[in-house]
Amino acid sequence: MIQALLIITLIFGGCLVAQAQKSAPAAMVEVAGGTFVPLYGSNNQAVSVPGFLLDKYPVTNSEFEAFLAANQKWKKSEVKKLFADAGYLKHWAGNAEVGEEAEKLKDSPVVNVSWFVAKAYCECQGKRLPTVNEWEYAAMASETKRNAASDPGFYQRSLDWYSQPNPKYLPPVQQSFRNVYGLYGMIGLVWEWTSDYNSALIVGESRANASLDRQLFCGAGSTGASDVKNYVAFMRYAFRSSLKPNYTVTNLGFRCARNASVKVTASR
Amino acid sequence: MKSSVLLFSLLLLVTVFSCQEQKEASCCTKPATATATKSTVKTVSGTLPDMSLYQLSSEWQNQAGITQPLAQLKGKVQLVAMVYTHCRYACPRIIADLKRIESSLDEYKRDDVGIVLITMDPDRDTPEKLRQFASANRLDPSRWTLLTSSHDNIRELAALLNMKYKTELDGEISHANIISVLTTTGELVHQQEGLGLDPDETIKSIKAQLQRI
Numbered sequence: 001m002i003q004a005l006l007i008i009t010l011i012f013g014g015c016l017v018a019q020a021q022k023s024a025p026a027a028m029v030e031v032a033g034g035t036f037v038p039l040y041g042s043n044n045q046a047v048s049v050p051g052f053l054l055d056k057y058p059v060t061n062s063e064f065e066a067f068l069a070a071n072q073k074w075k076k077s078e079v080k081k082l083f084a085d086a087g088y089l090k091h092w093a094g095n096a097e098v099g100e101e102a103e104k105l106k107d108s109p110v111v112n113v114s115w116f117v118a119k120a121y122c123e124c125q126g127k128r129l130p131t132v133n134e135w136e137y138a139a140m141a142s143e144t145k146r147n148a149a150s151d152p153g154f155y156q157r158s159l160d161w162y163s164q165p166n167p168k169y170l171p172p173v174q175q176s177f178r179n180v181y182g183l184y185g186m187i188g189l190v191w192e193w194t195s196d197y198n199s200a201l202i203v204g205e206s207r208a209n210a211s212l213d214r215q216l217f218c219g220a221g222s223t224g225a226s227d228v229k230n231y232v233a234f235m236r237y238a239f240r241s242s243l244k245p246n247y248t249v250t251n252l253g254f255r256c257a258r259n260a261s262v263k264v265t266a267s268r
Numbered sequence: 269m270k271s272s273v274l275l276f277s278l279l280l281l282v283t284v285f286s287c288q289e290q291k292e293a294s295c296c297t298k299p300a301t302a303t304a305t306k307s308t309v310k311t312v313s314g315t316l317p318d319m320s321l322y323q324l325s326s327e328w329q330n331q332a333g334i335t336q337p338l339a340q341l342k343g344k345v346q347l348v349a350m351v352y353t354h355c356r357y358a359c360p361r362i363i364a365d366l367k368r369i370e371s372s373l374d375e376y377k378r379d380d381v382g383i384v385l386i387t388m389d390p391d392r393d394t395p396e397k398l399r400q401f402a403s404a405n406r407l408d409p410s411r412w413t414l415l416t417s418s419h420d421n422i423r424e425l426a427a428l429l430n431m432k433y434k435t436e437l438d439g440e441i442s443h444a445n446i447i448s449v450l451t452t453t454g455e456l457v458h459q460q461e462g463l464g465l466d467p468d469e470t471i472k473s474i475k476a477q478l479q480r481i
Contacts, residue, residue: 047437195423198426241432
């Protein structure tokens with residue numbers, strides 16, 4: 001009988017823990033609202049970013065594996081090409097499992113995922129992908145400053161990262177760079193999907209014609225930019241503008257965001 | 269002992285069941301209900317190619333206020349462009365371009381070629397506003413479908429159409445100008461990017477698709 005009770009307690013406890021992990025935003029960090037000037041904004045005007053919650057870490061391989069276990073339609077064999085290209089989870093040996101390399105990869109950020117599946121993952125958690133503005137705003141922070149936009153040393157670190165090839169095994173998310181908000185890996189780990197990655201038109205007079213892109217190589221690509229020295233942001237915007245929603249890339253992962261609860265009730 | 273076993277199994281059942289229930293409610297309720305309520309769409313998507321845009325399960329409203337999935341556009345070769353009705357500069361020109369293509373397809377039946385305008389400004393472009401816009405621009409309702417949906421659904425479709433757009437602080441929308449050609453099953457086969465271009469290639473692509481009907 002005692003044994004039986006013990007089993008029940010275990011099952012029930014396990015369920016509670018599972019619930020707690022899902023509902024508590026313990027793994028999220030609040031990013032206080034503020035304003036910033038995006039690299040490609042409206043005439044270099046500052047935009048305001050309302051406060052929001054952002055995952056502390058990018059989503060890991062083991063977390064993504066758990067998502068696939070509950071969502072058959074995103075398994076490699078099931079997914080439609082419209083929603084993820086042929087490279088989807090190509091670093092996993094299994095159809096829905098990391099496989100042989102699981103020990104080395106379980107805490108590494110999941111990569112080779114499309115925008116569609118990243119979006120589905122976040123929605124499944126009651127979250128969403130961050131917007132470009134939210135992501136860029138949160139990524140401006142160094143270890144000590146929320147806005148390290150004018151700190152050359154901070155940019156240099158990103159440049160150093162960009163100039164290095166991808167390691168064979170991406171490091172665990174917990175070991176990556178931690179900024180002042182307590183967010184890990186905003187630089188130095190992987191690139192990340194955003195909800196409106198297809199919002200940047202890298203042209204001078206952006207309303208005119210996005211096909212101008214083709215003529216705006218090299219210097220001319222910077223005509224609409226707010227800070228021509230910010231190579232790091234240039235690279236991110238350029239990379240985003242090269243993506244399609246079913247693309248999967250070996251160093252592109254994601255993390256999820258959520259509206260700060262106060263804002264939701266206030267605005268609705 | 270017997271009763272304790274019974275009690276145990278009963279408790280076990282209750283706990284397991286309650287856990288199951290919570291689990292289902294907490295994860296992915298959205299897609300689950302979406303497929304449940306849209307069984308008609310699902311049967312349609314069974315016959316669609318993998319790259320068909322009609323695989324999207326999002327719901328849209330047309331200028332008559334009728335809710336429809338994208339899959340309802342199936343069966344016609346569709347010309348698709350994204351616009352917004354407050355747009356003063358580029359959108360009138362893209363509609364002029366579409367009409368130019370339309371006039372070169374006069375020999376084809378209304379049932380074979382459709383033209384779809386998707387708004388990028390759902391807050392202002394209600395179905396009623398779209399209807400007014402269609403009649404002001406003399407868009408034949410048997411050929412032209414104007415659609416609106418949520419911001420998320422529009423952003424998703426735009427991504428698949430390689431459309432980039434952004435709402436500026438003044439309420440104007442910066443956007444790419446693209447006319448896309450979709451096959452009768454919703455696959456993207458041709459895009460013309462820019463304004464006032466020679467539409468020959470686009471017309472050629474439409475005619476090639478029409479020959480397959």
